[in-house]
Amino acid sequence: MTLFKTLDDVDPAGKRVLVRVDLNVPMQDGAISDTTRIDRVLPTIRELCDKGAKVILLAHFGRPKGKVDPSQSLEPVAAALAQKLGRPVGFADDCVGPVPEGIVANMTDGDVLLLENTRFHAEEEKNDDGFAARLASLGDLYVNDAFSAAHRAHASTEGITHHLPSYAGRAMQAELEALEKGLGDPSRPVVAIVGGAKVSTKIDLLSNLAGKVNCLVIGGGMANTFLAALGKDVGKSLCEHDLADTALSILKSAESSGCVILLPVDAVVAREFKADAANEVVSVDRVPSDAMILDLGPASIGQVKEWISKARTLVWNGPLGAFELRPFDAATVAAAKHAAARTRGAHLVSVAGGGDTVSALNHAGVVDEFTYVSTAGGAFLEWMEGKPLPGVEALKA
Structure with missing residues (x-):
């Protein structure tokens, strides 16, 4: 309605x-x-x-x-x-x-x-x-x-x-109908993928999703902040150490609402932030102190794909790794292609949005295969955060 x-x-x-x-x-x-x-x-x-x-x-x-x-x-x-x-x-x-x-x-x-x-x-x-x-x-x-x-x-x-x-x-109308299917009244299970660099820009988003979805996949640089908060050494990875308490409280609220938070179990690490840098796959418990995490490892990619296979609804904001640099685009591309295949087979409603997300899905060649891809950056994020949007509220009156 x-x-x-x-x-x-x-x-x-x-x-x-x-x-x-x-x-x-x-x-x-x-x-x-x-x-x-x-x-x-x-x-x-x-x-x-x-x-x-x-x-x-x-x-x-x-x-x-x-x-x-x-x-x-x-x-x-x-x-x-x-x-x-x-x-x-x-x-x-x-x-x-x-x-x-x-x-x-x-x-x-x-x-x-x-x-x-x-x-x-x-x-x-x-x-x-x-x-x-x-x-x-x-x-x-x-x-x-x-x-x-x-x-x-x-x-x-x-x-x-x-x-x-x-x-x-x-x-x-198309945007609002897609968003309603995504988080308003979604078919369950609902999986949300949230990636990108910083937890600080997405605290409201993570807090809102932790109370609404069945599984919250956290990737990109923000996953490092969660891993560090859990006592793991993330080496020279991008990490907001001062947000450890915030990360722990998000984990706690997810647990109390029955939401599974999926963090990486293995990672692709490198000593340099550049395309085709020498890299290796390590367990997140064994990140070398002089290396940085730049993508999910194969075991983590497998877990993400497994959750996408179970899901009836997927909401996606932010890449899973440094997708602009090969080969650190592997997790983002694999997850995007898997979600696209599930969507094509009518098993999944997939809604994605936010600037980097659109670029990442374009990079994976699947932007036209998702149910809906929003080109709205700020408005899409605020909707995902559960905030009322004045321009939409005005149309309801």
């Missing part, structure tokens, strides 16, 4: 529809280097155009800190969007005031207009109600299709919903 309204609940014909999208795309030398975020919002824009709406796009770009900065204008994105959409996209060099008002007044059904960077106005990030009302005055309906900005309570993501009937776009 959906808690929010979608495009199925509205007839947008002849209406001015304000659509919040994420067009914060990476640029290199004035050209867009990755169009994933544009691709994700095309279905919503197309559907609204085909149904006869006047589509007015709201988006931010970069961090202009509330001032006009021509280097962070959305104008170059309008051309790329038009090319992908296969129809013209107008551009207004402001998002409020006489310029967009004049253009909107002359739009015909099926037209698309991109407004300039909402963050050129300081009131956007302050969620100023007056500014939200000015944005809202340009439309009859509001559609949020930017899950990646949903953890921010800004005027164009939260404030505007107090002024217009509000709906989830298709990308937002």
